[in-house]
Amino acid sequence: xxxxxxxxSEIHTAYGLSRVLFGVSIEVGAGECVCLLGRNGVGxxxxxxxxxxxxxxxxxxxxxxxxxxxxxxSYRVARAGIGFVPEDRRIFAxxxxxxxxxxxxxxxxxxxxxxxxxxxxxxxxxxxxGGYLSGGEQQMLTIxxxxxxxxxxxxxxxxxEGLAPLVVDHLDEQIxxxxxxxxxxxxAEQNTxxxxxxxxxxxxxEKGAIRFSGAAAAxxxxxxxxxxxxxx
Amino acid sequence: MDTILQLxxxxxxxxxxxxxxxxxxxxxxxxxxxxxxxxxxxLMLGAFTCYMFVVWYGLGYWAAFALAIAIVAxxxxxxxxxxxxxxxxxxxxxxxMLTIGxxxxxxxxxxxxxxxxxxxxxxxxxxxxxxxxGVTVSHEYVSIIVGTVVLxxxxxxxxxxxxxxxxxxxxxxxxxxxxxxxIPVKRMFSLIWAISAGVAAIxxxxxxxxxxxxxxxxxxxxxxxxAAVLGGFGSIPGALVGGLTIGLIELFAxxxxxxxxxxxAAYVVLLVVLAVRPQGIFGAVGRxxx
Numbered sequence: 001x002x003x004x005x006x007x008x009s010e011i012h013t014a015y016g017l018s019r020v021l022f023g024v025s026i027e028v029g030a031g032e033c034v035c036l037l038g039r040n041g042v043g044x045x046x047x048x049x050x051x052x053x054x055x056x057x058x059x060x061x062x063x064x065x066x067x068x069x070x071x072x073x074s075y076r077v078a079r080a081g082i083g084f085v086p087e088d089r090r091i092f093a094x095x096x097x098x099x100x101x102x103x104x105x106x107x108x109x110x111x112x113x114x115x116x117x118x119x120x121x122x123x124x125x126x127x128x129x130g131g132y133l134s135g136g137e138q139q140m141l142t143i144x145x146x147x148x149x150x151x152x153x154x155x156x157x158x159x160x161e162g163l164a165p166l167v168v169d170h171l172d173e174q175i176x177x178x179x180x181x182x183x184x185x186x187x188a189e190q191n192t193x194x195x196x197x198x199x200x201x202x203x204x205x206e207k208g209a210i211r212f213s214g215a216a217a218a219x220x221x222x223x224x225x226x227x228x229x230x231x232x
Numbered sequence: 233m234d235t236i237l238q239l240x241x242x243x244x245x246x247x248x249x250x251x252x253x254x255x256x257x258x259x260x261x262x263x264x265x266x267x268x269x270x271x272x273x274x275l276m277l278g279a280f281t282c283y284m285f286v287v288w289y290g291l292g293y294w295a296a297f298a299l300a301i302a303i304v305a306x307x308x309x310x311x312x313x314x315x316x317x318x319x320x321x322x323x324x325x326x327x328x329m330l331t332i333g334x335x336x337x338x339x340x341x342x343x344x345x346x347x348x349x350x351x352x353x354x355x356x357x358x359x360x361x362x363x364x365x366g367v368t369v370s371h372e373y374v375s376i377i378v379g380t381v382v383l384x385x386x387x388x389x390x391x392x393x394x395x396x397x398x399x400x401x402x403x404x405x406x407x408x409x410x411x412x413x414x415i416p417v418k419r420m421f422s423l424i425w426a427i428s429a430g431v432a433a434i435x436x437x438x439x440x441x442x443x444x445x446x447x448x449x450x451x452x453x454x455x456x457x458x459a460a461v462l463g464g465f466g467s468i469p470g471a472l473v474g475g476l477t478i479g480l481i482e483l484f485a486x487x488x489x490x491x492x493x494x495x496x497a498a499y500v501v502l503l504v505v506l507a508v509r510p511q512g513i514f515g516a517v518g519r520x521x522x
Contacts, residue, residue: 052412054408054411054412073411073416074411074412075411075412075413075414075415075416075417077412078412078413078414079414084412086409086412090406090408090409091406091409092401092402092405092406092409092410093405093406094401094405095398095401095402095405099398099401099402100402102395102398103395103398103399103401103402103410103413103415104413104414106414145413146413149413149414
């Protein structure tokens with residue numbers, strides 16, 4: 001077996017004195033869609049922030065394409081090929097949609113044309129300032145903007161958070177399309193139904209540690225297990 | 233009528249200088265939320281550097297001008313990288329004290345290097361004027377206005393049409409997002425410091441022929457600060473409009489109001505505007521970047 005695209009080994013991460021992750025290890029193979037599941041506050045976002053170098057782990061190792069990227073500055077991690085779509089979106093409110101996309105462009109397969117094919121809504125909004133978009137449009141823009149950086153691995157942190165159900169359905173379709181096009185995705189979600197449909201494998205986090213890891217199908221088909229792990 | 237036109241021209245020119253220094257305040261504030269009280273002293277350094285190249289080393293005006301901009305801009309970037317980056321996120325009080333202290337250091341550096349006398353910078357515009365009707369159009373004042381317009385157009389084009397310019401806007405608006413999108417935010421901030429310092433140097437060289445150069449030239453920064461506040465701290469058009477407003481008020485107050493009012497007129501207007509519209513002319517209410 002070839003080395004996984006992303007390999008997180010035994011990371012421990014803390015915010016000041018408050019420790020959040022206790023030896024989390026995950027692997028994401030090229031072309032895979034892996035989902036991090038778990039309730040609020042179990043460390044899903046922190047795992048992503050650790051990978052991105054926003055909250056560098058105090059111990060453990062993050063390797064991307066076999067290169068140790070632990071503790072790299074975030075902009076280098078991004079340029080190495082990891083795109084991050086954070087939960088709080090953080091679009092550039094005073095830049096237009098077009099500028100939001102252009103500023104992210106790193107050269108490669110993704111062009112504005114291609115992201116507009118994926119999110120046709122954005123095509124009508126190119127001249128509008130990011131701050132005037134609806135929540136769903138902002139979420140599309142954040143994903144589109146991240147794609148413009150031509151990531152090989154996309155980290156999606158709770159993309160459906162705070163969006164109307166209809167918008168979520170639409171977004172889910174786009175994420176499924178990205179997966180179908182072969183993009184490697186690491187997805188953090190509380191919404192298990194969608195993630196279990198999309199993901200190849202899942203990790204369930206609890207109190208900063210991996211509680212379960214396995215095929216998404218195993219969890220999908222076993223309601224008792226799902227209830228035990230996620231108590232939804 | 234001619235007097236009014238004359239005052240208008242001179243007031244606009246002085247206002248341009250305030251506007252340029254205010255622009256420096258605003259650029260740095262928007263990006264890093266630091267208020268740089270040494271902005272006026274950077275202007276002073278720019279004027280002295282140009283003077284040194286012209287008078288001491290016999291360089292042409294334009295070459296000396298370009299060198300002064302480059303040197304002060306580099307100095308601004310170095311200042312960011314070595315000192316100011318460390319105080320981002322510290323209480324404003326610490327930042328204010330630090331930059332006021334830096335200003336004092338720059339003044340004493342200038343006094344040691346260039347002496348504490350008053351100097352004149354010979355320029356191609358010095359002591360030349362064209363008469364238009366009853367108005368004496370001094371070339372020095374025209375050079376300030378033209379210089380400001382060209383500079384503002386260049387900055388506007390840079391921030392709107394170049395990738396680096398847009399990336400700088402992005403980094404100002406949302407540091408964290410810019411950071412994980414692959415924009416080297418620290419380098420962008422150093423660049424913003426370089427631009428602010430370069431703009432101050434340009435203002436200093438443009439101002440030199442009408443104001444004479446001495447180590448206290450930088451105190452003009454206090455009025456420019458008022459201009460920035462008047463325009464709504466954080467708004468670039470606001471900084472320019474604020475500067476022009478203060479320049480015009482000052483000249484007209486000097487001409488038509490009792491002696492001594494000139495120097496406080498700008499602050500009186502500032503107080504009135506802030507009482508009526510606390511966010512300044514162009515300021516947005518309660519928009520804090522997250």
